[in-house]
Amino acid sequence: MIVRTLSDAKVVDWGNGLSRRFLLAEDGMGYTVTDTIVSAGTKSRLQYSNHLEACYCIEGEGEVVDLDGNSHKLTPGTLYALDQHDAHFLVAAEDTDLRLVCVFSPALHGDERHSLDEARFSHY
Numbered sequence: 001m002i003v004r005t006l007s008d009a010k011v012v013d014w015g016n017g018l019s020r021r022f023l024l025a026e027d028g029m030g031y032t033v034t035d036t037i038v039s040a041g042t043k044s045r046l047q048y049s050n051h052l053e054a055c056y057c058i059e060g061e062g063e064v065v066d067l068d069g070n071s072h073k074l075t076p077g078t079l080y081a082l083d084q085h086d087a088h089f090l091v092a093a094e095d096t097d098l099r100l101v102c103v104f105s106p107a108l109h110g111d112e113r114h115s116l117d118e119a120r121f122s123h124y
Contacts, residue, residue, distance in 0.1 A: 002027060006035060010110050016042035016090075017097070025107040032108040038062060038090060038098040047087035051104045054081040059099035065089040074098060 002023065009020035017037040023029050036055070038044070055064075062074045067087050072080060082088065092098040 002029075009035065012111060014112075015115070016044045016092075019102075021108060021110055023107065024110040026110070027107070030105065030107055032102075032104040034100075034102045034104070034108075036100045036102050038092040038100065040092050040097050041094045042092050044090045045087075046090055047085065048082060048104070049085055051106060051108070052081075052083060052085070053102055053104050054079060055100040055102045057098065057100055060096045061093040062098040063091045065091065074100075 004022050006020060009022045010024065012019045012021060014036070017039045019037075020035040022033045022035070024032055038060075040060075056079045057074045057076050059076060060074075063071045064074060064080050065071045065088060072078075074080070090098075
């Protein structure tokens with residue numbers, strides 16, 4: 001059995017916030033669970049070519065926007081899943097951080113970070 005608290009999680013500055021990573025590849029579960037903060041007023045261009053991801057909003061507001069420009073509002077109680085390695089924009093509201101509980105499959109190794117200053121979609 002694995003039991004961890006938020007203070008036990010590995011903290012990584014992923015580019016536009018913090019990712020507190022509870023489960024990693026070394027734990028042998030096959031997936032990662034994170035508690036992720038997306039900093040207020042940020043827009044992240046993301047695509048996971050090696051992972052599928054689902055995110056459940058527990059605090060704040062924002063939106064996830066697909067490449068066709070379809071925007072989906074994120075408020076507490078909303079889940080989105082990137083089931084096709086979807087390229088997307090993750091946008092936090094101007095005045096409040098966005099907090100998401102995320103699951104990655106397969107599991108992250110732990111130190112992955114985004115390169116958000118490039119013209120292409122950041123991925124890992």
